Structures are given as structure tokens and as C-alpha cells.
Amino acid sequence: MKKIIFFHLLNDYSGSPKVLLQVIEAVAKKGFEAELYVGGGAEGGFLSSAPCVQKRYFYKRFENKYLTLLSYSLSQLILFIKLLRYRQVSAIFYVNTLLPFGAALAGRVLGIPVIYHIHETSIRPRPLKLFLRWMVERCSSKNIFVSHFLARTESFTNIESRVIYNSIPQDMVSSGANHVYPYASGNKFNVLMICSLKAYKGVNEFVRIADLLSGQQDIEFDLVLGASDSEVDDFFSSVTLPDNLTIISRCKDVIPYYQRASVLLSLSKPEEWVETFGLTILEALSFGVPCIVPPVGGPVELVSEDKEGYLIDSNRVEDIAAKLAFLHKNPEVCFRLSEAARVKSLSFSVDNFESDVIEVFNGV
Numbered sequence: 001m002k003k004i005i006f007f008h009l010l011n012d013y014s015g016s017p018k019v020l021l022q023v024i025e026a027v028a029k030k031g032f033e034a035e036l037y038v039g040g041g042a043e044g045g046f047l048s049s050a051p052c053v054q055k056r057y058f059y060k061r062f063e064n065k066y067l068t069l070l071s072y073s074l075s076q077l078i079l080f081i082k083l084l085r086y087r088q089v090s091a092i093f094y095v096n097t098l099l100p101f102g103a104a105l106a107g108r109v110l111g112i113p114v115i116y117h118i119h120e121t122s123i124r125p126r127p128l129k130l131f132l133r134w135m136v137e138r139c140s141s142k143n144i145f146v147s148h149f150l151a152r153t154e155s156f157t158n159i160e161s162r163v164i165y166n167s168i169p170q171d172m173v174s175s176g177a178n179h180v181y182p183y184a185s186g187n188k189f190n191v192l193m194i195c196s197l198k199a200y201k202g203v204n205e206f207v208r209i210a211d212l213l214s215g216q217q218d219i220e221f222d223l224v225l226g227a228s229d230s231e232v233d234d235f236f237s238s239v240t241l242p243d244n245l246t247i248i249s250r251c252k253d254v255i256p257y258y259q260r261a262s263v264l265l266s267l268s269k270p271e272e273w274v275e276t277f278g279l280t281i282l283e284a285l286s287f288g289v290p291c292i293v294p295p296v297g298g299p300v301e302l303v304s305e306d307k308e309g310y311l312i313d314s315n316r317v318e319d320i321a322a323k324l325a326f327l328h329k330n331p332e333v334c335f336r337l338s339e340a341a342r343v344k345s346l347s348f349s350v351d352n353f354e355s356d357v358i359e360v361f362n363g364v
Helices: 015-029 065-086 101-110 126-139 148-153 170-177 203-212 228-233 257-261 280-287 317-330 332-346 349-360
Strands: 003-008 034-039 053-058 093-094 114-118 142-145 159-165 189-195 221-225 245-249 263-265 291-294 310-311
Touching: 015 034, 015 093, 015 280, 015 349, 034 142, 053 221, 053 332, 065 101, 093 101, 101 114, 114 126, 114 189, 114 310, 142 148, 142 349, 148 159, 170 257, 170 280, 189 203, 189 257, 189 280, 189 317, 203 221, 203 317, 221 257, 221 317, 228 245, 257 280, 263 280, 263 317, 280 291, 280 332, 291 317, 317 332
Parallel strands: 003 034, 003 093, 034 053, 093 114, 114 142, 142 159, 189 221, 189 263, 221 245, 263 291, 291 310
Antiparallel strands: none
16 A cells, blocks of 8 residues: 655644644544654644644744745745655655645656645745645646636646635534524624635734724624634734624634634635635534625535625625624524535535545545
């Protein structure tokens, strides 16, 4: 049986390492020998608990984007050199996201099959994205896309590809199945957003929506961020936060927040960042939480208008605030959306995800 060697750039609590952890767990169940190379993320993330041998390589982010680009380029050179020792090894290189191109290049040089798991389309600057696509074209044996939208947007003509929808961990599936949607937990209508601390994720829009509804005492907002306390303080240093907003940083267990949520917001700004799937959306659906999401990209494969939630551009903050006020006053609508949300989540099972992943490996 071939060894599978996984590669990821930054270990944190965002979606792509979370999905990679599930892939590694799936191959571990089947008895594959596995290793993981990960750069950066010294403070930990989802991959810290991956059931395989873990090896680190250099990568560090800086506030200065040019220093970060230099660090990234150096990290991939170091990774490439490290991997030359696999010259005589029968293996598969599994590159998670477009970013660890050093692994793909090493695979091409060594004649080792390379599988890309592609999660993203909004990479800046554009020359970097064009370069990373060129590396895929030259090095990849097979591509996995997380949605049909992404497969259409980032298609590669001469490379075999397939769509494997993300799923959620079994423990979360069980928690969602046993959860009773509360509509208003503790007599509070709770609006939730979980995301990384980036302006293009709609963080500022979420704050504005909370401020617009600050006069309604029984509506509260939870913003769960994949960031440290100091990063949160720096980001909001010049912002007056409304009293109805609670910010939670570096949260390892998001289940309690889904359990009390009335509505989930996903507010990525399409002109800057198009969501290619929306893992937090799927997680919310599994708890029966209605979602308001962007009308483009992967989210439209999860949410239909007035069925599991609503499709509203994040720039329309007044419309989103009005929709939340409407849902707050109409619990029967919330319960209807909740039931549809729970049914929709069943289409994205862990079993399907794991069997599809293993099928990819068996076909290489």
C-alpha cells in the first residue's frame, strides 16, 4: 500500500485544515501509512490532532505583505528541498489548497503522483494565482474540488477532476441530530457568524448589522473569530462596538454557539472573496439553523432562497437587518426554514465524503 504524504501551509482553525483533518482520519481508518507536512501555525489548529506522523517546515506571516510573500516563497523552497529525500519512495503527494506548490513541484521532479484538493478561487495578487494555476497544470495528476461552482470556475482541461463536497465530523453530526432548534435561546434571538478575522469575510458588515438592530433588546449577536485576543483588539481598535455584540476569539469548540443560534450569517464580500463552499453554513444547517448567505459561489449549493434561508449580498446590510427583524417577529418562518435546513444537511454525509476520498486514492 502506498504512503500518502499530506501538505498544508498554515495550521489554524479555518475550513481547509479542518477538511484535511477529515481526509487524514479517513485514510487512517483504512490503514494507509500517512505523513503530514505543515508550515506555520505554531499556536495550533485542527491539524494538531491529525492521526499521522507530523513534520514541520518554515512559514511565518507578517503584517507587511511583501515580507509574507518572501516568507511564503522561502517556505516552498525549503519544502521542495526537504522532499527530495523521497526519491525512492512509493507515495502519493496530497496538496491541500493551491498554496503548497513546493510539494507539487517535488512530486513532478520525483515522478510521484500529485493530488490537489482545491478549496479557493480568490487568491491575491493575481500574478500569484496565475503562477499557482500554472503549477497545477504542470504537476497535478488529479484534482478534487469542494463544489461544482469551484470546479467550473477553476477548471483544468487536461487534468482528471471530481467534486467531493465537504462534510462535518461525526461528533458534530450527532450533536446536530440531537439538537432541538430553539428559535430564541434564553428568550434571546441569537445571530451568529463564524469566520476568520478578515475584512473580506464581512466582519465589519456584521458589526454594522448588529449596530442597526442595537435598539432591539432581545436580539443579540455572536461573532466567533479564528484569531487571537491581540489580533481582535488591533482589528477593532478604532471601532465602537455595539453592546449587543459579543466577540469570541480562538474558539476550539463551536458547537455551543450553533446550539443557541437562531440564524447564521455568512457575509463574505463577493467582489473580494467568493466562498467556494461554506463549511460553517453546512455546520449550521446540521443544527437546523437557518442561514443568510451570499447569492454567489458555493453557498448557493447549500441554501435556496426562502427554503433553508435567504440569499442576500453582504453589502445590503440594511436589507439583512430587516430580514433578521422579520425572522425575529415570525418564529413560524424560522421553524419552517430550520426543518428544511436539517433535511438539506443530510445530503452531505461523512460516509459519502470518506468513501469518495478513498476512491480517489485507490484510483491513483
